[in-house]
Amino acid sequence: MNKDCRLMKILGAIAVSAMLIGCSSVPAADESAGDGSASGETRVSVLEYPAKNPDVYEPGNGWTLSWSDEFEGTTLDENVWTRQKMMFPYNNELQRYTAAPETARVEDGNMILTVERIKEGSMRGSFTSARVISNPGGEDGNSAAEGKTFLYGKIAARIQVPYGRGLWPAFWMLGDNCSETGGDAAWPGAGEIDILESGSVKAPNYGQGTVSGALHHDPSPGNTRKQNLCLDSALVTLPNGELMGEKFRVYEIEWDKEKIVWKLDGVQFGEMSISEDTRDEFHKPFYVLFNVAVGGNFTVSPDETTVFPQYMYVDWIRHYTR
Numbered sequence: 001m002n003k004d005c006r007l008m009k010i011l012g013a014i015a016v017s018a019m020l021i022g023c024s025s026v027p028a029a030d031e032s033a034g035d036g037s038a039s040g041e042t043r044v045s046v047l048e049y050p051a052k053n054p055d056v057y058e059p060g061n062g063w064t065l066s067w068s069d070e071f072e073g074t075t076l077d078e079n080v081w082t083r084q085k086m087m088f089p090y091n092n093e094l095q096r097y098t099a100a101p102e103t104a105r106v107e108d109g110n111m112i113l114t115v116e117r118i119k120e121g122s123m124r125g126s127f128t129s130a131r132v133i134s135n136p137g138g139e140d141g142n143s144a145a146e147g148k149t150f151l152y153g154k155i156a157a158r159i160q161v162p163y164g165r166g167l168w169p170a171f172w173m174l175g176d177n178c179s180e181t182g183g184d185a186a187w188p189g190a191g192e193i194d195i196l197e198s199g200s201v202k203a204p205n206y207g208q209g210t211v212s213g214a215l216h217h218d219p220s221p222g223n224t225r226k227q228n229l230c231l232d233s234a235l236v237t238l239p240n241g242e243l244m245g246e247k248f249r250v251y252e253i254e255w256d257k258e259k260i261v262w263k264l265d266g267v268q269f270g271e272m273s274i275s276e277d278t279r280d281e282f283h284k285p286f287y288v289l290f291n292v293a294v295g296g297n298f299t300v301s302p303d304e305t306t307v308f309p310q311y312m313y314v315d316w317i318r319h320y321t322r
């Protein structure tokens with residue numbers, strides 16, 4: 001999420017892949033239907049937030065819940081979560097993370113990240129969004145908070161991602177010793193685990209039906225050279241032009257000393273070994289991040305088809321161990 005290597009080659013396993021064909025498979029109400037669109041371009045009007053699909057998630061045999069935030073109540077648990085302010089984001093992204101409470105709020109059982117367009121004209125800086133992290137460090141953190149870190153196990157979140165050209169939602173992790181939040185390791189020497197990223201410019205329909213997972217780390221001895229090696233580990237595109245944002249889905253990793261496995265709604269779509277000596281980053285505690293970027297190097301810029309505001313709903317995040 002932090003840097004540009006998403007433009008490198010995709011190595012991931014592909015469980016399901018389908019090119020988009022026209023708009024007939026998009027289930028949302030389609031105001032442009034009947035225009036005889038022959039371009040093959042997918043047209044979507046407005047998806048429903050929150051989606052109504054029931055939660056049927058099961059963690060699988062042997063997994064025991066060790067921690068969760070179900071986002072009940074009316075406020076974000078500020079002992080765990082920090083809304084990170086970031087006025088100059090990475091990757092040529094267009095949004096600003098303002099840390100305003102309304103950009104990440106808890107309501108009706110969900111944490112809701114909101115992306116708004118606040119002005120017309122030049123897109124840079126014209127959007128506000130949220131970046132919510134479970135590390136209280138960093139210049140905008142609350143050092144009195146405990147935060148929450150994870151080492152191994154299953155980390156899962158039930159999320160309805162935003163949709164539209166130019167949206168880049170992410171659910172990911174950084175090593176707790178990352179300098180961005182006050183640690184001693186410059187990125188990516190603390191490691192990065194991307195559980196969910198959607199919106200890739202490389203994927204059909206601006207990645208709206210695609211999710212990818214990756215690792216970043218420093219392969220140099222002692223992590224001294226600040227090299228960024230991106231391990232593209234997981235990639236899946238939904239069939240029939242389906243959009244990730246049409247409903248809540250569970251995005252998760254299963255992480256042990258040998259490997260990390262990526263799953264979407266319980267179905268594995270990627271795996272990467274972490275037992276190599278150079279992958280030492282992935283055997284220490286990590287904190288979690290949820291954010292929605294707009295534009296930037298991973299995706300495309302929004303255009304007149306992109307609806308604002310956009311939302312990322314997080315029903316829950318859970319950590320299971322076994």
Ligand SMILES: [Ca+2]
Nearest residue numbers: 218219278280
């Ligand atoms: Ca390393």
Ligand SMILES: [Ca+2]
Nearest residue numbers: 070109315316
């Ligand atoms: Ca919930």
